[in-house]
Amino acid sequence: MKNTAVLLITCPDRKGIVAAVAEFLYKHDANILHADQHQDAEGKLFFMRVEWDLSGFALDLAEFSRRFSPLADRFEMRWRLEDSRNPLRVALFVSKYDHCLMDLLYRHKTGELLCEIPVIVANHPDAQKWGDFYGVPFHVIPVPAGDKEAAERKQLDLLAAEKIDLVVMARYMQILSREFVARYPQRVINVHHSFLPAFMGARPYHRAFERGVKLIGATSHYATEDLDEGPIIEQDVVRISHRDGLEDLLEKGRDLEKVVLSRAVRWHLDHRILVYNHKSVIFD
Amino acid sequence: MKNTAVLLITCPDRKGIVAAVAEFLYKHDANILHADQHQDAEGKLFFMRVEWDLSGFALDLAEFSRRFSPLADRFEMRWRLEDSRNPLRVALFVSKYDHCLMDLLYRHKTGELLCEIPVIVANHPDAQKWGDFYGVPFHVIPVPAGDKEAAERKQLDLLAAEKIDLVVMARYMQILSREFVARYPQRVINVHHSFLPAFMGARPYHRAFERGVKLIGATSHYATEDLDEGPIIEQDVVRISHRDGLEDLLEKGRDLEKVVLSRAVRWHLDHRILVYNHKSVIFD
């Protein structure tokens, strides 16, 4: 387990921010492990991520907020502090396609994804075996046509009970309602099986096939109330040719979806993503 | 210079086509250099490209049509024969951005593009120096707002006078009229600076920047009357990040546009492209 803290900052860009933050951390004996920053010249905004070792850090994290607030106020910062000793609690949502689910569970097992996965939520029972294999409780909550509301109420109750921090839609084939998404702002990650904004909406591989594109893609993004319009986290593509039938696109796409989704989840877990203007900053 | 012939065939898929074509060529002593075929299972269509050495070929190409017609009729073929000893005559259209123009001229000079380039057509004089450097006549035909028709008439006259086979829009920033395109069906190649069908139309890099995509692309395609909807020939992408400003996208995009356009031109010159259903088959 990691023993670090991560500070994420967004504020108007002006002189002295780095000096003030670095001085603050130095004063409390922080051993900085990673620091990255970004300036948006157009919007005159400043973004920063600092990660430091907690062994030897002289300030109790419970005290951090009180001590850091004056500085934060001075620079009009929006900021948050993440404690890596409390890994995020993640719920995996799945339907019938199980490739992303099994991929995420495997990466979790091998230590690539530092988090807890207390629950899998499914609207079909097909992927139950993965819950059993990895010892993760598997909840089947059917979503009957016309009564999504009741299903979402059950889902939200479950998420609340399990104190879930992040929902990952691992090819979950239902559209979450505005209300659901609003409850987890920038905390629902979805993977769309196209190179967004191309082929938004339904059946992207079919439409890619019909259009005759030479590359297909996949996109992971934060879900927002506008379907497939959320801030993009990661994208990748693979080459296809006229020889590839629809079935080949689906197969090649599966490999894309797995890597594109797992990278997004990982960066989120590592607190490396800041969103502004519907766009994402991915800190190194 | 190459000394080969290329036969391109599209027909309903049924048994015996390859046997018949191969037998026909063998009977006339063709030394086959490349052969590639494709079946569209859904559309029950068959596509074939055969290239053979003309040295030793026992049939005069002027005779080919007469001799091959009975076979072609039997299989309901649409077909054409290309004689590589008559390289295509290409007109390059350009506006102010000259990176694709200079790239194509360089590739032509080094022998990558086997064709003749008797004319550059420009609506601005900026790229004149490249015409001078490579010794290619450079015609400035301004396209005044509201009088594209007169300009296109001059362009078409020039193309006719120069017996042009292929028009390459090397970042030519004007939209050709339906009438123009209809005169050169599948003989106008354009490069669009996005990963189509994402960001069709104007200012794709600006829109990609605003949307926060993680890859930008370029697409070469045959121009059709519907802008950016023509059959795609080639696409490629390059990774960008939040650090890349609009200017960086433009720069990275230039490298993409060059390779994506030059591959399309090359495959066209080598008679390796067949179009059907608004999609392209690119033969190996």
Add this chain to the structure above:
Amino acid sequence: MKNTAVLLITCPDRKGIVAAVAEFLYKHDANILHADQHQDAEGKLFFMRVEWDLSGFALDLAEFSRRFSPLADRFEMRWRLEDSRNPLRVALFVSKYDHCLMDLLYRHKTGELLCEIPVIVANHPDAQKWGDFYGVPFHVIPVPAGDKEAAERKQLDLLAAEKIDLVVMARYMQILSREFVARYPQRVINVHHSFLPAFMGARPYHRAFERGVKLIGATSHYATEDLDEGPIIEQDVVRISHRDGLEDLLEKGRDLEKVVLSRAVRWHLDHRILVYNHKSVIFD
């Protein structure tokens, strides 16, 4: 299950081969589904792969050899016929790293890999759970230092008993002896965790890290008696930077190894690979 036959041919390149083969197949009512060929101009060699539908094919495959032999002799062909109704029997070899094993088993389950997998052979018990999960017998055959010979004898007995056609070294960390490999020529596929021929031999990621390369790779190849020198089937790379520590290379490499190995296995199963001069032809 597929119901097709695949004919693979290597012979000196001369006129009339395609005509003769196509005519032969047409005569027996073959409905050709895929055909691809390659000429090696330098070596004056011809390579061909034809796949046809067996429904409606008028010749019993048991008869094929007798009927085809005169033609094959005339063109000095080396050839073989594969019957897709008899899927290959594959043994997966594994040590402790299980990512390639679990990936191949998953692809097999989802129908991407058309084969039978009657046995997993391991020199460590760690991956037993995957055998259990997928219901594949898992044989632990330890390989004590200094007594590889006895272990290989057991392995070979098992392979013979199970009528194995293909051995896949799914990150099996032992070097197979010359004698073993000679028993399965071009039927042992290995994945090496570097972009061969860079970093042949031991600890390629460590050496890549020390050298400061900007891309790491993985290579699948047929095992031969010379370690890492066998014919390359597939390679791929992923970008790394100075920020990536050795652990990151290992993680990124795992994703590469999975795709590079699974593609090779798939192409082998589909009889799409021909080897000559220590190089591979991968038919489309």
Add this chain to the structure above:
Amino acid sequence: MKNTAVLLITCPDRKGIVAAVAEFLYKHDANILHADQHQDAEGKLFFMRVEWDLSGFALDLAEFSRRFSPLADRFEMRWRLEDSRNPLRVALFVSKYDHCLMDLLYRHKTGELLCEIPVIVANHPDAQKWGDFYGVPFHVIPVPAGDKEAAERKQLDLLAAEKIDLVVMARYMQILSREFVARYPQRVINVHHSFLPAFMGARPYHRAFERGVKLIGATSHYATEDLDEGPIIEQDVVRISHRDGLEDLLEKGRDLEKVVLSRAVRWHLDHRILVYNHKSVIFD
């Protein structure tokens, strides 16, 4: 032209470095535009690059060293300051292949490469036309077999006279002597036409072709006394297949070489590269 300063720092990693540097710059009213840092955990080293706007900066750069030295001494820094108002002076070395030369000159013209190019040095006259076209003095210095020394003396005299900061070997086909390279440490950039360390030395495309690799690469690196062993700056690859003959590899390679070399030159000009342990840090 840019109006910025760049500070590059290497030192043992310990607490307070960032705070001290940021405080120093803030005290002198620096408006920081970019800052990036890197920690090498294994070697316990710290690397930093800061770029700030010189308009409004309160310290004369001539004074910088005196004022910064105490801080630098305290942290045992190796450091240097670059003033972007004095763009580097670059000499391009070329032989017969001119694709990298013409590419660099074009990028210079369009403003991608911020530098001065006062001289092209060639051992053959073939590329003279590019010097003429871009108005860059073109010096032919033949390198007779057995008398490289005299030629290098002339080259070095020319570089000294032109106050050259960076030598770019744009497919210059001669090996520079140890003495030459020692005079321009980390200031000679070469492009090798393989994915190093694969195919070091002569004729890499030929050897890649013979080995049957599925990707070919190119590598830009600082030249050192050990040929092709210098710190790698950038690498890239492109896919090939059995269909690609040697000539195709050469062509595809040219496009690789251009981008790989031009990126390295650009990062050097922007003072974004730090070398340690024979490896490069490329700052964002």
